[in-house]
Amino acid sequence: xxxxxxxxxxxxxxxxxxxxxxxxxxxxxxxxxxxxxxxxxxxxxxxxxxxxxxxxxxxxxxxxxxxxxxxxxxxxxxxxxxxxxxxxxxxxxxxxxxxxxxxxxxxxxxxxxxxxxxxxxxxxxxxxxxxxxxxxxxxxxxxxxxxxxxxxxxxxxxxxxx
Amino acid sequence: xxxxxxxxxxxxxxxxxxxxxxxxxxxxxxxxxxxxxxxxxxxxxxxxxxxxxxxxxxxxxxxxxxxxxxxxxxxxxxxxxxxxxxxxxxxxxxxxxxxxxxxxxxxxxxxxxxxxx
Numbered sequence: 001x002x003x004x005x006x007x008x009x010x011x012x013x014x015x016x017x018x019x020x021x022x023x024x025x026x027x028x029x030x031x032x033x034x035x036x037x038x039x040x041x042x043x044x045x046x047x048x049x050x051x052x053x054x055x056x057x058x059x060x061x062x063x064x065x066x067x068x069x070x071x072x073x074x075x076x077x078x079x080x081x082x083x084x085x086x087x088x089x090x091x092x093x094x095x096x097x098x099x100x101x102x103x104x105x106x107x108x109x110x111x112x113x114x115x116x117x118x119x120x121x122x123x124x125x126x127x128x129x130x131x132x133x134x135x136x137x138x139x140x141x142x143x144x145x146x147x148x149x150x151x152x153x154x155x156x157x158x159x160x161x162x
Numbered sequence: 163x164x165x166x167x168x169x170x171x172x173x174x175x176x177x178x179x180x181x182x183x184x185x186x187x188x189x190x191x192x193x194x195x196x197x198x199x200x201x202x203x204x205x206x207x208x209x210x211x212x213x214x215x216x217x218x219x220x221x222x223x224x225x226x227x228x229x230x231x232x233x234x235x236x237x238x239x240x241x242x243x244x245x246x247x248x249x250x251x252x253x254x255x256x257x258x259x260x261x262x263x264x265x266x267x268x269x270x271x272x273x274x275x276x277x278x279x
Contacts, residue, residue: 076214083194115250118209137206
């Protein structure tokens, strides 16, 4: 019964939170409408037949979030320095990273991380070979980038989603 | 009367500093679009505006309106969440289009197709 009305409880809860934030209110009417919207939109979402995400070790997501925030901050400063100094000898290029991660949700989070961090951009993901191609603005050590992405981001994502 | 008159000095200074910092990062990002040499380098620059630039602007907005209304107001966080979720889509479309075109033209600067795609 619960499964039927609440196929995606986390999604419904998130929609309710978004609704309350948008309305800046915790009045009973807002909560009621938000709950109804959360349930209805989650049912619509179910029609798309998305692959179900299995989230294990959710505490790792918090750790990953803090780590990504720190990295975004640091690479903002690094890219700002590159732009302001007009570095001539800078070498940028593509790096191919063999991935162990195949879960679609994990890959989506990895895409958000890599694109949100200034200095790296997700270029292409080859799902047959499971190789990710990224572009790095200030490329000094290719193997270093592969290790960073795999150790810092892919490993926690593997533990959470796969 | 503008909103600034209603703000106590400490809040006005904090908000002003945050807005300026946000604008600075957005500006450096735009400057990067001008200064960097090729397409793949240039797409990196605007991410400054969508990350720290947005962060400081949102922090300024949250501070300003929380002080003005006398209660915590943080619906700006939603802007940050939606930006983080949607920028990768545009950037990936742009970069993949550029890569496709360069590969079609047989450019030596981009990696060639490794397997059947």
